[in-house]
Amino acid sequence: MPANFAFDNSYARDLPGLYVAWPPAAVPAPELLFLNRELAQELGLDAAALDGPEGAALFAGNRVPEGAAPLAQAYAGHQFGGFSPQLGDGRALLLGEVIDRAGRRRDIAFKGSGRTPFSRGGDGKAAVGPMLREVLVGEAMHALGIPTTRALAVAATGEPVLRESGPLPGAVLTRVAASHLRVGTFQFFAARGELDRLRQLAEYAIARHDPALAGAPDRHLALLRAVARRQASLVAQWMNVGFIHGVMNTDNMTISGETIDYGPCAFMEATDPGAVFSSIDHGGRYAYGNQPQIARWNLARLAETLLPLMADGDDEAAVQQAVAQVTEVIDAFPALYRAALLQGQRAKLGLQRGGDDAADESLAADWLALLHAHGVDFTLSWRRLADAAAGDEAALRALFAADAKAPDDWLARWRARCAAEDDHADAAAAGAQRAARMRAVNPLVIPRNLRVEEALAAASAGDLAPFERLLAALRRPFDDLPGHAAYAEPAPAQAMASYQTFCGT
Ligand code: AMP
Ligand code: MG
Numbered sequence: 001m002p003a004n005f006a007f008d009n010s011y012a013r014d015l016p017g018l019y020v021a022w023p024p025a026a027v028p029a030p031e032l033l034f035l036n037r038e039l040a041q042e043l044g045l046d047a048a049a050l051d052g053p054e055g056a057a058l059f060a061g062n063r064v065p066e067g068a069a070p071l072a073q074a075y076a077g078h079q080f081g082g083f084s085p086q087l088g089d090g091r092a093l094l095l096g097e098v099i100d101r102a103g104r105r106r107d108i109a110f111k112g113s114g115r116t117p118f119s120r121g122g123d124g125k126a127a128v129g130p131m132l133r134e135v136l137v138g139e140a141m142h143a144l145g146i147p148t149t150r151a152l153a154v155a156a157t158g159e160p161v162l163r164e165s166g167p168l169p170g171a172v173l174t175r176v177a178a179s180h181l182r183v184g185t186f187q188f189f190a191a192r193g194e195l196d197r198l199r200q201l202a203e204y205a206i207a208r209h210d211p212a213l214a215g216a217p218d219r220h221l222a223l224l225r226a227v228a229r230r231q232a233s234l235v236a237q238w239m240n241v242g243f244i245h246g247v248m249n250t251d252n253m254t255i256s257g258e259t260i261d262y263g264p265c266a267f268m269e270a271t272d273p274g275a276v277f278s279s280i281d282h283g284g285r286y287a288y289g290n291q292p293q294i295a296r297w298n299l300a301r302l303a304e305t306l307l308p309l310m311a312d313g314d315d316e317a318a319v320q321q322a323v324a325q326v327t328e329v330i331d332a333f334p335a336l337y338r339a340a341l342l343q344g345q346r347a348k349l350g351l352q353r354g355g356d357d358a359a360d361e362s363l364a365a366d367w368l369a370l371l372h373a374h375g376v377d378f379t380l381s382w383r384r385l386a387d388a389a390a391g392d393e394a395a396l397r398a399l400f401a402a403d404a405k406a407p408d409d410w411l412a413r414w415r416a417r418c419a420a421e422d423d424h425a426d427a428a429a430a431g432a433q434r435a436a437r438m439r440a441v442n443p444l445v446i447p448r449n450l451r452v453e454e455a456l457a458a459a460s461a462g463d464l465a466p467f468e469r470l471l472a473a474l475r476r477p478f479d480d481l482p483g484h485a486a487y488a489e490p491a492p493a494q495a496m497a498s499y500q501t502f503c504g505t
Pocket of ligand 2: 251252261
């Protein structure tokens, strides 16, 4: 296996005008902090050959690998609802694409590799802590089975970056993605009225993510539908693990349906639809419970960019028809989302058979309302519900500290719903099987915010051991392993009340 990437750079080749060719900045003292061996293998790389000074130089940006064509991508975006016509890769670069061992085309990109023509006032740099956060949360999402971009490597640069809190150690992240096409990429060319480039972009996105649609007369509408389906499924999976993205701007919503940009993200602890941890989200726009609506709003922005491709602006009737068609897709999004959510909730509840959708939706909604009313830890509650399926309710009741009887009525409904689909004569065996199914979909270990902060603080001070231990635990989220108990514990309530994550650091 080669140490080098077998690049095949379709974005650079097929989309002139959608980027600026740009090299990474050289840095003084590269040091490899993290290498994702499993992902390196997937990409056909020789991990052993990358795990030394050669890899450090490569992943810090000092040695541009053979075949790479580094470039900064152009994109726009609605940030917190306000439109910025030009964002673009201000501190990121696409190095190129690799066809992985499973035949999938993957982007290899840097983040924190220096200023580009899109940097505006920014320094183009990134700090060790936030880049290692991308590793932890991305790998956790991957282990949870949720589509995500992934970190291949993090290299320290040996150069301080200046942030509000003072100087921090600098780092470059190497990120792997199905693509970096975003809603904001479409918005960039739509806003400038560059229809030819917009059309090229749409053809490219279809060829890359929905090749079955290529050449179809209604392919732009079908692309919108496909993105809606992927995003409905993605956001439903976020909701079912308590994930709060924190900055669902249209430039952070992918066409591929992967989660991207782990900045001010967090996992909810005490169940609360209003949970928001981002220091920049003053209005709570991207609060936990708002995420499905925001996804729909972002899709509507994508739909607007596709209209000029669907209908000639001078043909009033054609425009009207295109508007009606995209509106139908946007209006159908909540139902798509609810179906995806319910499918996940049924699995979380240990249910195997579809039943009365409305009844199951309200069973799940009432459970969540109960958890909210009592401030119960989202993640633990599902695990303890699995224990209850196996016959042990004590641990679940203990979560309702003030009122151990609070879940009684709901538990009775759930048990009746479970019994209705168990054709097992042996109730204990059915319960044990249900508990095992539930434990396979309800994680015990998630990246709890204070654990993440602890690990990042130690790493920034030069001690990677806590980061590595946490990462190892996050890679086995469903397993109740002896060393993992500390990672499963909720943070003290007062610590979470003041906890914030920061963006753009
Ligand atoms: P994000 O919030 O990370 O999705 O970034 C939004 C925009 O800000 C993107 O165009 C980034 O490239 C840009 N950006 C964020 N941080 C920096 C930085 N330190 N220097 C330059 N541009 C940045
Ligand atoms: Mg971004």
